[in-house]
Each structure stands twice: as structure tokens, then as C-alpha cells.
Amino acid sequence: MTDPIYKTDALIAEDIDAYLIQHQHKSLLRFITCGSVDDGKSTLIGRLLYDSKMIFEDQLAALEADSKRVGTQGQEIDFALLVDGLAAEREQGITIDVAYRFFSTENRKFIVADTPGHEQYTRNMVTGASTADLAVILIDARKGILTQTRRHSYLAHLIGIRNIVLAVNKMDLVDYSQSVFDQIVADYTAFAEGIGITAFTPLPISGFKGDNITAPSANTPWYSGPTLMAHLETVEVDVTADQAKPFRMPVQWVNRPNLDFRGFSGLIASGTIKPGDAVRVLPSGKTSTVSKIVTMDGELDAAIAGQSVTLCFADEVDCSRGDVIAIAENPPQVADQFEATIVWMDDDAMHVGRSYWLKLGTQMVSATVQAPKYTVNVNTMEHLAAKTLELNAIGVAEIATDKPIVFEPYADNHTLGGLILIDKITNRTVAAGMLNFSLRRAQNVHWQATDIGREEHARLKNQTPRVLWFTGLSGSGKSTIANEVEKSLNLMNRHTFLLDGDNVRHGLNKDLGFTEADRIENIRRVGEMAKLMADAGLIVLTAFISPFRAERELVRSLLPEGEFIEIFVDTPLEVAEARDVKGLYKKARSGALKNFTGIDSPYEPPEHPEIRVNTVEMTPVEAAEHIIRKIMPLK
Amino acid sequence: MARILTHLERLEAESIHILREVVAEADRPVMLYSVGKDSAVMLHLARKAFYPSPPPFPLLHVDTTWKFRAMYDLRDRMARESGMELLVYKNPDAEARGINPFDHGALHTDMWKTEGLKQALDLYGFDAAFGGARRDEEKSRAKERIFSFRTASHGWDPKNQRPELWHLYNAKKAKGESIRIFPISNWTELDIWQYIHLNDIPIVPLYFSAPRPTVERDGMLLMVDDDRFPLAPGEVPVERSIRFRTLGCYPLTGAVESTAATLPQVIQEMLLTTTSERQGRAIDKDAGGAGMEKKKQEGYF
Incomplete structure (x- = not known):
């Protein structure tokens, strides 16, 4: 068992006020763990929680009892039981849904999305990845790279995760062999380059035995890199990148407590804003100036990407939910036809031409999807012809909306480029989409106004x-x-x-x-x-x-x-x-x-x-x- | 120039975003208010989300008549201060039959809380209800979405949850269906305490230690909050310095012996403790390991 170095930090006992100030300034890292069935994801997360002392005695006692009753590790503690929360999955020994876990160390707070490896639950992996800064891709050292490894790596990359950790797990079952590890890293490098992953961090670990999780393992003297925890604690996350982009805020709600106050509330998607900045409301294109940034804690001198605020304007400008407030000189585009990459998430396959709800930011419009140009075979990255998209298929297709929407390519802005499709009858979320670009067609075809209209005809x-x-x-x-x-x-x-x-x-x-x-x-x-x-x-x-x-x-x-x-x-x-x-x-x-x-x-x-x-x-x-x-x- | 938001600032912004999305898309939202520390934070976030307007929905307290007296005091005070309407609902059937935690065990929670909640939601026709549950509390909570759909009969189907991507929440639903929304899903117990500390949010004094009359029952330390507590012949409550890590019905909520009388001391004790916060809650132990999952499927929050 590794040293319990991560919780009982002396500061808590000696100077709680100093500890609180330190904790208050911790940053946040959200990551996902993904891999194939039985690669040991749940065990790894259980181990991280255990080693960072996030498991209490009463939970541990319950865990020990459960391990003996239904565990798969004989008389030893089965960490997977900590995170396999639902009765249904404990009985079947599988993970059926994405689960979120929390732990913190001296420097960071972590939110982990545990995503299942079963092919039919790929939609959950995409869900977990959409809010993650980093992905831990688990590989069973005995099995090497599998179909699911490729699929998850591709999806993580597609969703825009730039920090990838390749955790080669169960090293204890291959006698901590360096050549096994090196071969897997070589295989993965060849695959990763092919899909555009330019850098990743490989680590030899054992979630079950605790090797290289929080302390360097004596069993892998040939490995000199960081432990998994050390890497997670120090990896640079590009949290400031969104601040450097042009200002955009989708309007969620118009705040009108009385006739004298009219504010526009939203979560800032990118950029910074301060009173006096000239802004443009899209899609109308009307301009105004920010007069103040209102919060319950007082007016702000400036606000940045990631904050929820309420903006007031110097003039009366029409602005409502679904509009986007942007910096005046550099507004996003408005269009009604796009090429998008779509991940289909519903049991019912996509109906070409059917009208779905499309939600992007705070905009909700009707949209139809054309037959896919191609789908992607995630094992070979081949483009395949297809008439529709089935559950878990990833394809590229054209989307048309019934009215123009404010957008940016997903690569530039996840908030204004990421969308979901909702079935109008079942109300299920049936797909996730990422806008690649608008089609020139939409920009060049305009509605021609005619003098004799339907009233005159009738x-x-x-x-x-x-x-x-x-x-x-x-x-x-x-x-x-x-x-x-x-x-x-x-x-x-x-x-x-x-x-x-x-x-x-x-x-x-x-x-x-x-x-x-x-x-x-x-x-x-x-x-x-x-x-x-x-x-x-x-x-x-x-x-x-x-x-x-x-x-x-x-x-x-x-x-x-x-x-x-x-x-x-x-x-x-x-x-x-x-x-x-x-x-x-x-x-x-x-x-x-x-x-x-x-x-x-x-x-x-x-x-x-x-x-x-x-x-x-x-x-x-x-x-x-x-x-x-x-x-x-x-x- | 660039400033890195702290984890609490990011959590706050996320929760406010969720609260506003629901108000923008639901017909009749309501906030379930249980008067505990998580409810206190959720209410505070709602006040921030809609400032300078008061939160545009009522507070609903599903009362069991067995809460600590100090909870009723704070409840009424917070309703006044926030300018929100407070709805108090008591299951008339449970009231008529005198259902209580001493005589009726699990039936007490089922009738007052689970049934009471369903009746109240149906009575007022609320289609969206905010709850203060956190994912770090309990295993089935960790797998629940932020927007959690309930059938017309309030059931939860864990295997049929909608994918939740980015900050995009799908609030569409058929007539009769409802959504439970958990704006503080991603907060931990420590985050809650720290936020209360930083924002000076009023909480029930029972979270701080003080000398209080107690008796021991089944290994739990219970507080004798009023004269309805059945004492054994000759039994006299013992005064102990205690406080509570969670608050519910007083006959079902175990206290811990403590001297932590300030928020930093409470946080310190929490960080150094070796048992989880729900350990003092009898409700989780019903029906074995799947207690909460089963309750949720039946309509419990």
C-alpha cells in the first residue's frame, strides 16, 4: 500500500485558516477515464480516491464487506465496487453509465468522469469528454490496443481534448516488462499520429497494486517519468485560452425587475468585457455600449470567460434569449446551412430530412440533416459511404436550420460550435454535433422580396x-x-x-x-x-x-x-x-x-x-x- | 492580464448558468428547500443568478413535522430575506395517520417525504424542481444527470438518461413529465462549507457545537428537540457538546460529539474526520446497498 501522502496535510490541524486560503485558490482539472471493458477504469478511480484519502472509514468498512460478498478480487479490497454505484451494474460487474467523482490534492481539485467501455454506451463517453480538459486512456498491458482504445482516442481528440494520458494498466500481470510497455507505446504512437494526436503522456501503472499512481514504483526502475497523480497535479491546462478570444456571451435570460432595470444574463463563452466596450447583438446586428456589469456582489470592472454575469447597455436595444452579445468590431457569423460532424446517440437511426430541434448555446431552432457525406470507421479512420447514422456512428453531414443562427466553428469556440439534436416527438437528445463551417450557398442565397404577396393573391x-x-x-x-x-x-x-x-x-x-x-x-x-x-x-x-x-x-x-x-x-x-x-x-x-x-x-x-x-x-x-x-x- | 478562475468561481458560474436555463425553459419551476447547508448554498446561488430580481420561483418545503425547531426558524427567515414565496406542504394522509419516526420506521420517510413530495408537485403542477443533491454524497447520485427526468408518476430510470454535453441541457418534456434539476451536482462537502464561509451564508446553528440534551439510540446520538421524544422510564437526557453534519428529522439524525463552534473549526473537523457525512443518516441504510437508488426510482429526490 502506498503512503497516504495526500490528505492529512499538517496545515489542516495546525492552521485551518491558512489551509482554507490555500484551498480557495486551487485550480480545477476535469478529466475522463476511458478504455475497454475490464481495463480497470473503476479500479483506478477507486485507487485514486483511496490514495488521496477521499474514502472514509465507514465507506471502507462497507467496501471490505462488499468485496468479500460480491468482489472479483478474492479476499482483497475490490476498488471497483466503490464506483460501480447502481445495483444493476454491481450484479453484472459492469459500468453502465457515466459517473462523476471528486477528489482534491494540495494544488488541485479534480472532477473525474468515469466513462464505460461498452460500445453501446459510447454516447456516455462523448458526454464525459465534452466537459473534460484531459483524457486518461487505459490499456490492459496484456491486450494492447483494442478497437475501443482507438474509438475513445478518436472521440477524445474529436471533442477537442488536447491532453491525453496513455495509462498502460495491469503492469503487474506482465511482470512489469519494459518491452511490453515500449511496444504498446510504439503501437499507439503510430495510430495517434494518423488521427492528429501529436502528443500524449504514456505511464506504466497498476491500479490494483498501486504502482506509479501516487508514488513511483520500485517495480518499474526503467521508468523515470512522473506518477499519474503527479502528472494530473502539474499538467498545464489551457484555461486562459478562451479569455484571449473575442468576447461572446449567449443571452440566457432578460432580467427586468422593474421599468428602470434591463439586464442580459449569461455565461461568458469567450473573451473579456468591461463597461464602455462597444458590443453588437446578433443576429440583428444592432450595436450598443456596455454600461455596467451587475452581480449580487457588486458591479464588476471587468468580466472574463467562464463567469456568469448580467450586462446592462447604454441604449435601449432589442435583445432576448437566443441572441449572442459580441464585441462590436469582431462579431461571429450568422448562417443557416453548415457542415457538421455528428455523433449519433439514439437507438433510432437518423431520419434524413426529418425536422429535429437543434440547441446551440441558448438558441433553439428546427433543423434537418442531409444524408451523411461519409461516416468514419474508427478502427481504420476510413471514410465509408452511408445513407444514415445509426447509434454510435460518427459522420459528416450538412445541416440546414429554419432560421439563421449565430455560430463559430467548433474548433474556435465550443459554446458556439457545439450542438445537440432533440427528437421532436420523444424529446430525447439524439445526437451531438460540431459545426465545421457554414456553406457558401447559405451566404449567397437571399430571400427575394416580391410586391404581390399571399394576401393579394388570396x-x-x-x-x-x-x-x-x-x-x-x-x-x-x-x-x-x-x-x-x-x-x-x-x-x-x-x-x-x-x-x-x-x-x-x-x-x-x-x-x-x-x-x-x-x-x-x-x-x-x-x-x-x-x-x-x-x-x-x-x-x-x-x-x-x-x-x-x-x-x-x-x-x-x-x-x-x-x-x-x-x-x-x-x-x-x-x-x-x-x-x-x-x-x-x-x-x-x-x-x-x-x-x-x-x-x-x-x-x-x-x-x-x-x-x-x-x-x-x-x-x-x-x-x-x-x-x-x-x-x-x-x- | 489573464486571470485563472478558482474552482469555486467555476462551480458558482456553472450553477448559476443551470438555474437560469431552467427558468428560461420550464413553465413552472420550484426550488425544493430543505433548510440544510446544501439548500442554503443553492438558495444563495439562485439569489445571485437573478439579482437584482428575486428568484422567479417559489420555495417548497416538504415538511415532515419532525424537523429540528431551529430549522423552521431559519426557513421562515430566509423566505423573508429572499423575497420569495414559501410553500409548506405536509402529506395530509401522513398527518391524519400520525406517521412518526419512532413508531413507523421506513414508512415515515416514504409517506412524509417521498409521497409528500409527489403530492406537492402534482398539486401545484410544477414541471421543474431544483434539488440540492450532490454527486459526491452517494453512489447512485454520482450517476445522475444534472437534468434528471421523471415520468408522470415521478419514476427515475437510471438506464434511460439523456446525454448531457458541454453546457447544453435538454429541458424538453411531454405533458405530465417533470424534471428534477441539481444545480450543485459538482460541489463537494468541502466546497459547500468553504462557499458558506466565503459568502457568509446563514445556516442552522445546529451545525455548530453547543451543549444540547441527548440520548443514545442504536449507536446513534440523538438530540431531544421537543417533548415528543419517547424516553424510557427513568431515562434523563444527557447534556453533551454536540453538532450535526447533516440535518433531517431530528429523531433520525445522529449528532457527533464536537467542540467546533466556528465555521473554520467545523471545516477542520470535517477534513480530519474518518467517517462520511451521510453516516449519521438512517435513510441510506434501508434496503441494503441500493437504498438510495431504489428510493429515487420510487420518486424520492
Whole structure:
């Protein structure tokens, strides 16, 4: 057992006030540990906590009892049990989620993210890495570099961690062999260069036995470098780098306690700011001057990256949550199309063209992702062609947002370049993304203002535009009912147009098939076309299965409030299948037709349609009359 | 020119950022206020986050009627000083049935705290609740996100947590679901004490040692805070110099013998001690090693 040099520092007992002042000035290092299953991550962290005396007697007593009961180290203390917190993982002897640990030495406070090695939990590793200054990559000396080692090294580098420690663990099981260590370091060097890691610190250790953790080991006389703890305590972390960059602060909240005070609260992402500095609010581009920096501890002369503050301006300038306050002469860019590197984190693969929430800084917008340009094979760094991104895939793709956002490339600014995608239906965080650059296309295509707008078009036709969106299973009666509705509207001198699923696929969408991605693109195009027709003043009827809620909601969001009328043609599958007007169900059941809605592709019924028609109880004409009654008047 | 922020400055900025994100994105936030030292720091951070406005949400105290009297005093004082609305909720069912820690054991915590909390959140329709839990306290806490999602029935699913990257928190949720948010997740016990010291934050005097009437029960030193404490025939409370490392229901919270009467002395004692702070809490020992994990799945904070 190593010497307990890290806690009971004499100062605590002798002069607590002096100790407190010293502790108050400690810096902070956040790091992650990653490696493959059984590389001994949990054991290493347990060891760091134990050797820095962060484990109390009652915890140690519980640990000793647990070690004997469920430990994997015989009668010896199993440090892994300290950190494998959940009952589920203790039973299975694995780590299933990222866990955060804390310890401190005389010079630093440490926050450790313990990230699991199982491939299916790579998303947790990315989560842990996103806030880390340093990564400890563990290798089992007996096994050398594995797939997971490459994946984790690549991810750590991708997330922007510049300090990498290669901890060659379990040296006790290879007789502390220098040649084993040297070979692993050589192998890793060759791999690391290939992905752009230019420097790393290799260390021979044993988390279980304690070699080179807090004290130099007598078992590795051939190693003269620092111990792991000594390295963590002294490694230079570039904490001041963000301060040297131009000032940026995403606005979180507008503080208005009364009419005399209006402040903008946020966490400073980069740079420094002081009263009198000229600032620009983006995306509007309006400028003002900082009049004061307000905190409860008094007004500040200056504030720096990493501080949470409230800024007041000299003038009344429009500024709200989602805006970015930047130094006036050097503002960030604004764009709506980007190339991004995306790590997919959800069990449901990415849907090309689907609308997701995109959160970047404090901005929340709708965004769609194109098919990836390529995905990265993390073992070989090869670029592979792919149609989508599955769980744990890393790919490069174009992202388009529904309105311009303020951004910087991730390499320049993690706050304004790092994003998450959120599924609009499940609300899950499905991906993390890093913006590489904006596409010139977005900078060069501008909206052309025209003099005759949608109001003028509609007024001439003496009607209010509508999109009557019929959705339902194949054979439910969408086209038949839509046709009846259009006939009635025509008799009433309304200007209409019926977009039918089958007909559109003969022309505009004849390049699309029936995969999930193609179905989404099909509906996106129809939605955009329906919007153009509504802008032209028409009452548009569409008859498409449109099986996914997310795409129907996307079309709704394209139109002014109230113009999108979702009509659910509610026909049970048995009834539609029994009708089988086109013989498609029969083909689908026999396997001759793939991806058929209701059979081997899902249909998501509307939750709150504006109109529902039941075709079991109503004839098509009755259904049409019901719809007409609901949508009148149309002026 | 460049200045390195200290670890406490970084923790403070992170917590304030979290508090503001929730207020910006949630419909009806509330702060769970337990009157302990962690709650004291969380409340102080909230006052800093929204200054000069008062924090734009109420404080909620889920009362068990068995807290130390000194806790009720500080609770009412802090509500006045912060200008925040204080909501006190007591589970009417537990009250009617006279549930107490002496006769009902684990049922006491379950009904007053777990059930009481769920009832209060449902009653007021809060969709986001701040809690003062820290990751260094307990093993299942170490694996919980800062934004922790609860089903409509308040359950926690540790295997289905949303990834949390950078400072980006996903606060989207379906109707009926709620979020528990832990703004001081990354603080340690020492950080809390040091911050209280540096900011001169009011805390319950029970954290400082003083002569108090005590009895021993099951190896724990309990304080006789009022006349509801059942004494054995002929038993007389013994006056001892004691203080508390954590505060809960007085019949369930063990004291330590101590002479630490100032904050630096308390910190000194904490740093030199050999037992963890939750050691005096009976609640963690229910259901074996997985006590807290199981409670959280049932809806406990």
C-alpha cells in the first residue's frame, strides 16, 4: 500500500485558516477515464480516491464487506465496487453509465468522469469528454490496443481534448516488462499520429497494486517519468485560452425587475468585457455600449470567460434569449446551412430530412440533416459511404436550420460550435454535433422580396387559403373523400387544387422510393409545394398516407397558424386490408412489396387532428359533407 | 492580464448558468428547500443568478413535522430575506395517520417525504424542481444527470438518461413529465462549507457545537428537540457538546460529539474526520446497498 501522502496535510490541524486560503485558490482539472471493458477504469478511480484519502472509514468498512460478498478480487479490497454505484451494474460487474467523482490534492481539485467501455454506451463517453480538459486512456498491458482504445482516442481528440494520458494498466500481470510497455507505446504512437494526436503522456501503472499512481514504483526502475497523480497535479491546462478570444456571451435570460432595470444574463463563452466596450447583438446586428456589469456582489470592472454575469447597455436595444452579445468590431457569423460532424446517440437511426430541434448555446431552432457525406470507421479512420447514422456512428453531414443562427466553428469556440439534436416527438437528445463551417450557398442565397404577396393573391380569389391534409392508411379512402370535398368546393366557386400521392409520384417525386428516408423527402416536397399553392391563394387538398407525425408537424410549421387542417381518415387496418382496392395489401403480405405502411412500416396516427372522419360509419359523401361543415366559412 | 478562475468561481458560474436555463425553459419551476447547508448554498446561488430580481420561483418545503425547531426558524427567515414565496406542504394522509419516526420506521420517510413530495408537485403542477443533491454524497447520485427526468408518476430510470454535453441541457418534456434539476451536482462537502464561509451564508446553528440534551439510540446520538421524544422510564437526557453534519428529522439524525463552534473549526473537523457525512443518516441504510437508488426510482429526490 502506498503512503497516504495526500490528505492529512499538517496545515489542516495546525492552521485551518491558512489551509482554507490555500484551498480557495486551487485550480480545477476535469478529466475522463476511458478504455475497454475490464481495463480497470473503476479500479483506478477507486485507487485514486483511496490514495488521496477521499474514502472514509465507514465507506471502507462497507467496501471490505462488499468485496468479500460480491468482489472479483478474492479476499482483497475490490476498488471497483466503490464506483460501480447502481445495483444493476454491481450484479453484472459492469459500468453502465457515466459517473462523476471528486477528489482534491494540495494544488488541485479534480472532477473525474468515469466513462464505460461498452460500445453501446459510447454516447456516455462523448458526454464525459465534452466537459473534460484531459483524457486518461487505459490499456490492459496484456491486450494492447483494442478497437475501443482507438474509438475513445478518436472521440477524445474529436471533442477537442488536447491532453491525453496513455495509462498502460495491469503492469503487474506482465511482470512489469519494459518491452511490453515500449511496444504498446510504439503501437499507439503510430495510430495517434494518423488521427492528429501529436502528443500524449504514456505511464506504466497498476491500479490494483498501486504502482506509479501516487508514488513511483520500485517495480518499474526503467521508468523515470512522473506518477499519474503527479502528472494530473502539474499538467498545464489551457484555461486562459478562451479569455484571449473575442468576447461572446449567449443571452440566457432578460432580467427586468422593474421599468428602470434591463439586464442580459449569461455565461461568458469567450473573451473579456468591461463597461464602455462597444458590443453588437446578433443576429440583428444592432450595436450598443456596455454600461455596467451587475452581480449580487457588486458591479464588476471587468468580466472574463467562464463567469456568469448580467450586462446592462447604454441604449435601449432589442435583445432576448437566443441572441449572442459580441464585441462590436469582431462579431461571429450568422448562417443557416453548415457542415457538421455528428455523433449519433439514439437507438433510432437518423431520419434524413426529418425536422429535429437543434440547441446551440441558448438558441433553439428546427433543423434537418442531409444524408451523411461519409461516416468514419474508427478502427481504420476510413471514410465509408452511408445513407444514415445509426447509434454510435460518427459522420459528416450538412445541416440546414429554419432560421439563421449565430455560430463559430467548433474548433474556435465550443459554446458556439457545439450542438445537440432533440427528437421532436420523444424529446430525447439524439445526437451531438460540431459545426465545421457554414456553406457558401447559405451566404449567397437571399430571400427575394416580391410586391404581390399571399394576401393579394388570396384577396383576388375572395377566399382564405387552406391546406386540407388528409392522412390515413393505404385504402382508407383519402383520395376518394378528398375528391368529393374538392367537387363540393368547386361548386361553391372556390379555387382549389388536389395533390394526390400516386399522381405526384409519377412526376415531381418519381425519383423517390419507399424507404423511410424517401418517404420523409416525399412529404417534405409535397409540404413545400402545398405551401407555395397556399401562398398563391389556393385551397390545397393533399391525399398522402404521410405515416410519420414529425413530417406532418413539419408541414404545419411551414404555414401560418390555422391554415393547416389535419384530417385523419380513420379506417382500421382490417377494414382497409379487406377493401384492398389496389391489391397492395395482398402483395405486402406475400412479401412482394416491402416497407408497406401498416404491414412492415409503422403508421403514427394524429394525436389531435383538426378533423377526424370514420369511414366505417360514414360514406365518402357523408365524410366530405362533414369536412365541408367543419372548414366553413372560408373567408 | 489573464486571470485563472478558482474552482469555486467555476462551480458558482456553472450553477448559476443551470438555474437560469431552467427558468428560461420550464413553465413552472420550484426550488425544493430543505433548510440544510446544501439548500442554503443553492438558495444563495439562485439569489445571485437573478439579482437584482428575486428568484422567479417559489420555495417548497416538504415538511415532515419532525424537523429540528431551529430549522423552521431559519426557513421562515430566509423566505423573508429572499423575497420569495414559501410553500409548506405536509402529506395530509401522513398527518391524519400520525406517521412518526419512532413508531413507523421506513414508512415515515416514504409517506412524509417521498409521497409528500409527489403530492406537492402534482398539486401545484410544477414541471421543474431544483434539488440540492450532490454527486459526491452517494453512489447512485454520482450517476445522475444534472437534468434528471421523471415520468408522470415521478419514476427515475437510471438506464434511460439523456446525454448531457458541454453546457447544453435538454429541458424538453411531454405533458405530465417533470424534471428534477441539481444545480450543485459538482460541489463537494468541502466546497459547500468553504462557499458558506466565503459568502457568509446563514445556516442552522445546529451545525455548530453547543451543549444540547441527548440520548443514545442504536449507536446513534440523538438530540431531544421537543417533548415528543419517547424516553424510557427513568431515562434523563444527557447534556453533551454536540453538532450535526447533516440535518433531517431530528429523531433520525445522529449528532457527533464536537467542540467546533466556528465555521473554520467545523471545516477542520470535517477534513480530519474518518467517517462520511451521510453516516449519521438512517435513510441510506434501508434496503441494503441500493437504498438510495431504489428510493429515487420510487420518486424520492
